[in-house]
Amino acid sequence: MQQLTIAIDAMGGDFGPQVTVPAAVQALSQFPELKISIVGDRDEISTQLTHLNYTPPNSRLFIIHSDSAIGNNTLPSKALRHSRGSSMRIALDLVASKDAEACISAGNTGALVGLSRFTLKLLPGVERPALISPLPTKNNQCTWMLDLGANVSCDAETLFQFAVMGAELAEQSLGRKAKVALLNIGEEEIKGNDQIKRCAEMLYQCQNIEFIGYIEGDKLYQGIADVVVCDGFVGNVCLKTSEGVAHLFLEQLKSHLITSKFKQILAKWLFGDVISSLKGLNPDQYNGASLIGLRGIVIKSHGSADISAFNNAIKEAVHEVKRQIPNRISDRLEAVLLERHY
Amino acid sequence: MQQLTIAIDAMGGDFGPQVTVPAAVQALSQFPELKISIVGDRDEISTQLTHLNYTPPNSRLFIIHSDSAIGNNTLPSKALRHSRGSSMRIALDLVASKDAEACISAGNTGALVGLSRFTLKLLPGVERPALISPLPTKNNQCTWMLDLGANVSCDAETLFQFAVMGAELAEQSLGRKAKVALLNIGEEEIKGNDQIKRCAEMLYQCQNIEFIGYIEGDKLYQGIADVVVCDGFVGNVCLKTSEGVAHLFLEQLKSHLITSKFKQILAKWLFGDVISSLKGLNPDQYNGASLIGLRGIVIKSHGSADISAFNNAIKEAVHEVKRQIPNRISDRLEAVLLERHY
Numbered sequence: 001m002q003q004l005t006i007a008i009d010a011m012g013g014d015f016g017p018q019v020t021v022p023a024a025v026q027a028l029s030q031f032p033e034l035k036i037s038i039v040g041d042r043d044e045i046s047t048q049l050t051h052l053n054y055t056p057p058n059s060r061l062f063i064i065h066s067d068s069a070i071g072n073n074t075l076p077s078k079a080l081r082h083s084r085g086s087s088m089r090i091a092l093d094l095v096a097s098k099d100a101e102a103c104i105s106a107g108n109t110g111a112l113v114g115l116s117r118f119t120l121k122l123l124p125g126v127e128r129p130a131l132i133s134p135l136p137t138k139n140n141q142c143t144w145m146l147d148l149g150a151n152v153s154c155d156a157e158t159l160f161q162f163a164v165m166g167a168e169l170a171e172q173s174l175g176r177k178a179k180v181a182l183l184n185i186g187e188e189e190i191k192g193n194d195q196i197k198r199c200a201e202m203l204y205q206c207q208n209i210e211f212i213g214y215i216e217g218d219k220l221y222q223g224i225a226d227v228v229v230c231d232g233f234v235g236n237v238c239l240k241t242s243e244g245v246a247h248l249f250l251e252q253l254k255s256h257l258i259t260s261k262f263k264q265i266l267a268k269w270l271f272g273d274v275i276s277s278l279k280g281l282n283p284d285q286y287n288g289a290s291l292i293g294l295r296g297i298v299i300k301s302h303g304s305a306d307i308s309a310f311n312n313a314i315k316e317a318v319h320e321v322k323r324q325i326p327n328r329i330s331d332r333l334e335a336v337l338l339e340r341h342y
Numbered sequence: 343m344q345q346l347t348i349a350i351d352a353m354g355g356d357f358g359p360q361v362t363v364p365a366a367v368q369a370l371s372q373f374p375e376l377k378i379s380i381v382g383d384r385d386e387i388s389t390q391l392t393h394l395n396y397t398p399p400n401s402r403l404f405i406i407h408s409d410s411a412i413g414n415n416t417l418p419s420k421a422l423r424h425s426r427g428s429s430m431r432i433a434l435d436l437v438a439s440k441d442a443e444a445c446i447s448a449g450n451t452g453a454l455v456g457l458s459r460f461t462l463k464l465l466p467g468v469e470r471p472a473l474i475s476p477l478p479t480k481n482n483q484c485t486w487m488l489d490l491g492a493n494v495s496c497d498a499e500t501l502f503q504f505a506v507m508g509a510e511l512a513e514q515s516l517g518r519k520a521k522v523a524l525l526n527i528g529e530e531e532i533k534g535n536d537q538i539k540r541c542a543e544m545l546y547q548c549q550n551i552e553f554i555g556y557i558e559g560d561k562l563y564q565g566i567a568d569v570v571v572c573d574g575f576v577g578n579v580c581l582k583t584s585e586g587v588a589h590l591f592l593e594q595l596k597s598h599l600i601t602s603k604f605k606q607i608l609a610k611w612l613f614g615d616v617i618s619s620l621k622g623l624n625p626d627q628y629n630g631a632s633l634i635g636l637r638g639i640v641i642k643s644h645g646s647a648d649i650s651a652f653n654n655a656i657k658e659a660v661h662e663v664k665r666q667i668p669n670r671i672s673d674r675l676e677a678v679l680l681e682r683h684y
Contacts, residue, residue: 110533138590138593149527152527152534152535153535183579185491185494185574185575185578185579185582191452192494192575193494193495193575216579216582217578217579217580217581217582217583217584217585217586218582218583218585218586218589219586220583220586221586221587221590222586222590230579232527233527233534233535233576234575234576234579236527236559237525237527237558237559237572237576237579237580238559238579238580238583239559240527240558240559240560241559241560241562241580241583241584241587242559242583242584242586242587243559243560244559244560244561244562244563244564244584245563245583245584245587245588245591246587246591247560248480248563248564249587249588249591251480266608
């Protein structure tokens with residue numbers, strides 16, 4: 001079995017080592033081929049390992065001490081200037097120096113995007129990296145959506161590149177051609193802003209991508225498209241709004257049920273499967289958005305991720321290392337560009 | 343009781359007179375002070391009235407014949423050039439000539455925005471009209487959101503004007519100061535695009551508006567803000583995505599229940615209130631987005647509205663006529679501009 005090493009920013013997210021360390025230990029038991037370099041405050045990490053009765057040194061878990069961590073409110077430009085010695089920067093440097101094959105952080109998104117671009121560099125032909133994540137849809141399918149917040153605005157060419165990168169990532173999981181759509185405020189050709197209209201023209205002309213046209217927000221969870229492309233502002237609002245609506249529904253159901261034990265038992269019998277399937281519709285259930293377009297693998301975890309969610313992000317990193325996602329994206333982009341020029 | 347007249351574009355929407363005519367007849371029985379001018383194909387309207395055993399001429403319902411209707415896919419620019427004689431244009435002209443005090447249409451949104459602007463003109467100081475609608479939130483409250491799709495992009499000044507107009511409309515229903523927020527991809531001051539950051543600065547400086555800062559998509563339905571401001575692209579995606587998630591949840595619940603009649607009866611008896619309250623969380627339940635910023639009242643109904651939903655749009659029009667919303671918005675904007683200059 002081929003070994004692989006993943007670097008984890010232990011200090012990122014709302015809970016830091018309390019979440020990242022147990023999730024890492026869990027991943028080591030799930031993947032015998034996995035090695036982890038965990039970067040952060042040595043004492044805090046050791047305390048967590050002691051809680052777990054897991055005693056380093058272990059030949060598969062390496063603690064790399066860092067003196068600082070990047071705050072959630074630090075401006076990306078400032079984070080970049082003062083990143084030396086921070087857990088996020090060290091974890092990314094390990095990928096840049098090929099000492100690790102992927103990096104995971106639950107820290108400041110803007111800083112992670114900026115630092116990843118700076119340390120790992122973009123793939124040839126890529127203008128902007130994008131955050132992409134699968135969202136649950138009807139009938140237990142999923143739809144990959146990008147960009148989820150790496151870029152506040154995007155031109156037509158950038159959206160086009162996102163479509164190509166997203167299609168490649170989705171196809172690696174689906175094992176078939178991915179249906180790609182552009183998120184818009186109407187399905188007719190006249191709708192939307194200039195960037196979207198021009199990107200649609202480019203996608204219609206591209207033989208390499210199966211473009212199915214525009215999709216509206218209300219169709220997002222119907223499983224019509226495998227990949228949905230939009231700019232990072234719209235994508236982020238869309239994802240968070242969906243989480244908000246899903247939480248509201250689940251909360252409302254719960255609050256009605258706790259009024260009586262009798263109702264609770266009956267509800268479990270009547271709706272046990274429905275409620276768990278409703279929970280499965282919450283986009284929050286997935287964790288681990290990939291920052292794609294870079295010469296290395298970077299996974300962004302939710303800041304509020306718990307141990308199991310952070311563990312999902314590690315699993316996504318392992319999957320991408322095994323599939324060599326950056327190489328595949330690079331090849332796909334080259335193929336599309338060649339098609340365009342000849 | 344003071345009389346009021348409302349003009350209805352009978353031909354707009356997915357169902358045309360089949361929905362608009364019964365909804366109008368319903369409204370006439372709800373509001374004794376109401377007169378309706380219904381614009382569209384005279385034969386189609388008469389057929390519907392015959393179905394309802396409602397025989398014109400009646401001193402409160404006037405049929406105004408139109409030869410054409412604007413299609414859903416017509417470009418706004420084309421709609422504007424070829425609008426003469428269409429039901430939408432005639433209904434709007436009735437407001438412009440003061441023969442009606444409000445217009446309601448379920449037709450092409452882009453055409454309605456363009457034609458409204460052309461026939462009714464903008465209020466002094468307003469650069470763009472905006473679509474605004476209340477959304478249901480936790481604890482049976484609601485949040486007004488704008489712009490829901492009248493403008494695909496907006497600068498800081500336009501967003502600022504939306505905030506002022508939205509606050510005035512919300513306060514007319516709330517009877518107290520409205521808490522206004524800007525939709526963004528983070529709550530920290532560093533987040534978002536330039537337009538949003540500059541608009542936030544303007545709102546912080548404005549004494550006349552109670553600005554509470556940024557709000558993220560996942561907090562939209564928590565009832566934290568009374569008014570949420572964003573550009574029309576983001577607002578439209580956000581609203582439709584919410585409807586999509588809500589429908590998915592309700593569908594899932596329903597599909598589990600129809601497996602057994604016994605389960606259905608038991609569920610209705612035990613959880614009837616939960617299910618109806620979940621339905622109440624669907625943003626779709628409200629109908630009638632107001633196009634504000636104009637020198638007249640225009641209500642946009644969902645294209646897919648049924649009789650009861652279209653009737654809600656008529657009720658919204660009656661409410662706005664009684665409150666003289668355009669005058670109040672004009673006064674509020676003037677007050678804000680004066681505060682800014684002195």
